[in-house]
Every structure is written in structure tokens, then in C-alpha cells.
Amino acid sequence: MERIMLRIEYDGTYFAGFQVQVNQRTVQLEIEKALKKMHQSDVRIHSSGRTDSGVHALDQVIHFDTALQLDEPTWKHALTTLLPKDIRVKSAQKVTAQFHARKDSTRKTYRYIVLNQKEHDPFRRNYEWHIPHSVDVERMKEAAELIKGTHDFTAFAASKTNVKGDKIRTIERIEVQKQDNRIYFDVTGDGFLTHMVRIIVGTLIHIGLGKKDKACIQEAFGTLDRRVLGLTAPGYGLYLKQVDYE
Amino acid sequence: MERIMLRIEYDGTYFAGFQVQVNQRTVQLEIEKALKKMHQSDVRIHSSGRTDSGVHALDQVIHFDTALQLDEPTWKHALTTLLPKDIRVKSAQKVTAQFHARKDSTRKTYRYIVLNQKEHDPFRRNYEWHIPHSVDVERMKEAAELIKGTHDFTAFAASKTNVKGDKIRTIERIEVQKQDNRIYFDVTGDGFLTHMVRIIVGTLIHIGLGKKDKACIQEAFGTLDRRVLGLTAPGYGLYLKQVDYE
Numbered sequence: 375m376e377r378i379m380l381r382i383e384y385d386g387t388y389f390a391g392f393q394v395q396v397n398q399r400t401v402q403l404e405i406e407k408a409l410k411k412m413h414q415s416d417v418r419i420h421s422s423g424r425t426d427s428g429v430h431a432l433d434q435v436i437h438f439d440t441a442l443q444l445d446e447p448t449w450k451h452a453l454t455t456l457l458p459k460d461i462r463v464k465s466a467q468k469v470t471a472q473f474h475a476r477k478d479s480t481r482k483t484y485r486y487i488v489l490n491q492k493e494h495d496p497f498r499r500n501y502e503w504h505i506p507h508s509v510d511v512e513r514m515k516e517a518a519e520l521i522k523g524t525h526d527f528t529a530f531a532a533s534k535t536n537v538k539g540d541k542i543r544t545i546e547r548i549e550v551q552k553q554d555n556r557i558y559f560d561v562t563g564d565g566f567l568t569h570m571v572r573i574i575v576g577t578l579i580h581i582g583l584g585k586k587d588k589a590c591i592q593e594a595f596g597t598l599d600r601r602v603l604g605l606t607a608p609g610y611g612l613y614l615k616q617v618d619y620e
Numbered sequence: 621m622e623r624i625m626l627r628i629e630y631d632g633t634y635f636a637g638f639q640v641q642v643n644q645r646t647v648q649l650e651i652e653k654a655l656k657k658m659h660q661s662d663v664r665i666h667s668s669g670r671t672d673s674g675v676h677a678l679d680q681v682i683h684f685d686t687a688l689q690l691d692e693p694t695w696k697h698a699l700t701t702l703l704p705k706d707i708r709v710k711s712a713q714k715v716t717a718q719f720h721a722r723k724d725s726t727r728k729t730y731r732y733i734v735l736n737q738k739e740h741d742p743f744r745r746n747y748e749w750h751i752p753h754s755v756d757v758e759r760m761k762e763a764a765e766l767i768k769g770t771h772d773f774t775a776f777a778a779s780k781t782n783v784k785g786d787k788i789r790t791i792e793r794i795e796v797q798k799q800d801n802r803i804y805f806d807v808t809g810d811g812f813l814t815h816m817v818r819i820i821v822g823t824l825i826h827i828g829l830g831k832k833d834k835a836c837i838q839e840a841f842g843t844l845d846r847r848v849l850g851l852t853a854p855g856y857g858l859y860l861k862q863v864d865y866e
Binding site (some may be wrong): 383384385430459460461462464493494495496497499501 | 629630631676705706707708710739740741742743745747
């Protein structure tokens with residue numbers, strides 16, 4: 375048996391998320407269907423972590439075990455042929471039997487894109503969150519600084535989260551950049567809770583719109599109360615941008 | 621009664637084209653539904669010309685007559701609220717009762733986008749035609765020159781076309797530009813037959829791939845035979861880019 379690691383990209387619009395769900399089109403199902411065709415038996419894949427419905431990935435990592443003896447270019451070519459066009463295999467690599475897509479990941483970066491102009495953009499409606507009002511980017515940058523570091527992010531997690539164990543995470547980097555009419559939020563951390571990036575972005579946007587003060591962030595770390603923060607930004611503006619390993 | 625002209629933009633992906641068709645989602649239907657809500661009676665709209673299923677518009681013009689007395693910003697705002705997000709109203713303008721969106725149009729420009737690289741782009745699959753093989757842009761530019769001017773474009777029309785009258789049209793401008801991994805075809809003319817731009821692009825691409833020689837273009841003008849040309853490029857790479865009036 376060999377273990378194969380794939381780096382993939384996908385447009386999340388027509389998936390109910392990465393993880394298999396009954397009667398839903400998911401990224402995992404599409405890849406497992408393709409692998410089943412190649413193996414004539416079920417193949418389970420493991421990802422670096424799931425993405426929600428509508429959320430995109432520029433870099434997602436999965437691994438699976440196989441008895442097929444194919445070289446890396448052949449894996450990439452075969453899967454490219456079998457997979458639907460809203461998924462792209464960036465690379466296929468043979469890894470050791472000890473490699474694990476989720477457990478070995480040291481850091482992930484998410485990107486969130488906001489379209490900040492009066493007019494909406496029909497072509498980008500599933501790829502950016504349209505905020506038609508004026509947003510104070512400097513205020514958001516200041517607030518973002520408070521999120522950096524190691525904190526208990528309980529308040530930044532969806533209440534329905536089933537994440538076990540502590541909710542302490544380290545945000546190594548968080549950048550807010552405006553380019554023309556887009557605002558890009560880049561968040562790098564050692565782990566993320568359910569909806570964490572979307573709640574961070576929703577909160578920063580509320581602060582940028584003047585609806586909240588950055589003090590709500592410290593309050594959130596202190597009280598662990600979801601309700602002191604902003605709303606959860608929609609999934610279609612979110613991209614899993616990079617997954618790092620040692 | 622007043623006549624209103626709208627300039628609109630739409631992502632053609634989830635429309636069966638502009639023109640109303642039974643049991644299909646169309647741009648015309650969506651706009652007429654919105655206008656019906658505002659008027660409490662049926663309103664017919666007239667466009668500069670129809671676009672096919674999947675074809676996009678960066679600039680499409682329509683007109684309709686109304687008894688409602690609203691100013692231009694109110695027309696734009698009300699329709700923006702009522703229309704689905706894959707349509708955008710760029711502007712609303714009061715015009716004379718003699719204005720006609722189709723008959724008064726002097727010239728139209730279409731843009732076609734080809735993604736020319738080995739890897740497909742999941743995010744652009746409904747917006748660009750992916751050609752993974754090497755394309756000779758210089759050969760295409762030379763061939764494009766032959767298309768310019770006034771010709772009988774019968775061979776460049778879908779055989780099923782119901783265009784009446786002569787098929788003589790004037791292509792005022794045709795440009796082929798490569799930027800990074802995209803090739804942009806811009807075609808400006810005084811009128812277009814069914815699938816004309818897509819057949820022009822499909823033919824130029826065949827010439828660029830070395831599958832055909834530019835001589836097929838002169839042959840097409842001489843024989844008026846569709847079969848000497850290349851295939852019809854897919855609709856999702858096509859954009860109605862600009863509609864001009866005096």
C-alpha cells in the first residue's frame with residue numbers, strides 16, 4: 375500500500391461542504407467516487423479539515439491509501455479526468471504511511487474577500503461578500519491587531535460547534551488590506567474553530583462600519599460570549615488559502 | 621407614458637438566454653416580473669438583441685414604456701431591489717418615445733475570453749473557454765485581419781438561424797490580445813448573425829492550434845459554407861460588451 379497526498383482547489387458554490395453528508399453533493403464524495411472508479415472498491419480520504427457549504431479552497435490537502443502502483447503525474451492526470459470541473463487537482467505526491475493530512479498540519483491560512491462599493495457584481499456574487507456602505511479600514515486594522523496571539527476563542531466559535539477540548543488557538547498573522555474596491559482579510563493560525571474566521575470577519579466589518587467598537591474583542595476574550603461580537607460573515611466569501619506542514 | 625432605457629449587466633450562467641422561453645429562467649422574464657410588480661400589470665421590454673443560454677452581458681440595453689412617474693435614480697434603485705443578484709442595473713434613463721433599443725443600435729462589441737494554460741480554473745469554468753494546448757496568437761491575429769470589413773457572413777452563422785434578409789455585415793474592429801494566460805477576442809460590428817462571434821472565435825482558435833489555415837476564412841466568404849470553418853465556441857466564454865447608439 376502507498377499513501378498519496380493531493381493538494382486540491384475547489385469552487386465551493388455547488389457543494390454542501392467538504393465532508394460527506396447524506397444526499398448532498400460534497401467534495402469528499404466526488405473524490406471518493408473518482409477513486410472508487412479507479413480502485414473498483416471504496417477508498418476513504420482524509421482532509422486537513424472540513425470546509426462549510428459554499429466555502430472555497432485554493433489549497434486543500436487530502437490523503438488516501440492505495441494498492442494501485444501509479445506515478446505522481448498519472449495520479450494527477452487520472453483524477454483530473456474523473457473529477458468534476460469545479461475541483462482541480464494541483465498536485466499528487468507519494469508520502470510516508472505516517473503522514474496525516476489533518477494531524478500533521480501545523481498551520482492554515484484563510485482568506486476572506488469583501489466587495490466594498492455601492493454596486494454589486496453579478497459575476498462575483500458567490501465569491502465575495504458585498505458590503506455597499508463605507509468601511510473604515512484603519513479601524514479594522516487596529517481591531518485585527520487585538521485578535522493576534524494566543525487566546526481562548528470560544529466567543530469566536532459557532533455555538534453549535536462540536537469541537538472537543540480547549541478552544542485556545544494562536545493567530546499568528548491577521549492582515550486587512552484594501553485593493554481598489556476589495557478588502558482582503560488574511561488569517562493564519564494553528565487551528566480554527568467552527569465559523570471562527572467568518573465571525574472574525576463579521577466582527578471586523580461591524581467595527582469598520584462603526585456599529586461596534588474594537589473593545590468588543592477584548593470583551594469576547596474575557597467573557598467567552600458569542601453575543602458580544604458581530605454576525606457571521608457568509609461562507610461564499612471564504613477561501614481556505616494555504617495548509618502548511620513541517 | 622414615458623419610455624425608459626436601462627443599461628444592464630448579467631451573469632448568463634443561470635439563464636436560458638435573454639429572450640423569454642416557456643418554462644425557462646430568462647433575463648427578460650426576470651425583468652418583466654420585476655416591472656409587473658411595480659406596475660401591477662404586464663410590461664413588455666425590448667432589448668438591443670438576444671443573448672444565448674450561458675452568454676453574459678457587460679452592457680445590454682432594454683427599453684419599456686411606463687405610466688409610473690419616477691425619476692431615474694428611483695427606477696435604478698427599485699429594480700435593483702426587485703431583481704435577482706445575477707442581474708445588475710447599471711443605469712436608468714428617460715428617452716424619447718422614438719427610441720428603440722434594437723433598431724437604433726448602430727454598433728455592438730462582443731468580447732470572448734479563452735483561458736490558455738494547461739490547468740483549468742474551477743472558479744472561471746462558466747466564464748472562460750479552457751484551451752489547454754498551445755495557441756499561436758500571431759497566426760490568429762493575421763487571420764482576424766481577414767474577417768474585418770464588409771462581407772457576407774452566411775458561413776459564420778448557425779445553419780438554424782432564422783435571421784431574415786441578407787447576411788452581409790460589417791466588422792469594424794477585431795482584436796486578439798493575449799494577457800498572461802488569457803486570450804481576449806474583441807469584435808465590433810454593425811450587426812451579428814446567430815452564433816457569429818462564437819464561430820469566428822472557434823475558427824480563429826482552430827487556426828491558432830494549427831488545425832486550419834487562415835485560407836478557410838476567404839473560402840467561407842466565397843462558398844458561404846459553414847463547414848469550412850471551425851467549431852462554435854461555447855457560449856459561456858462570450859460577453860456582450862458594449863451597445864452603441866448615435
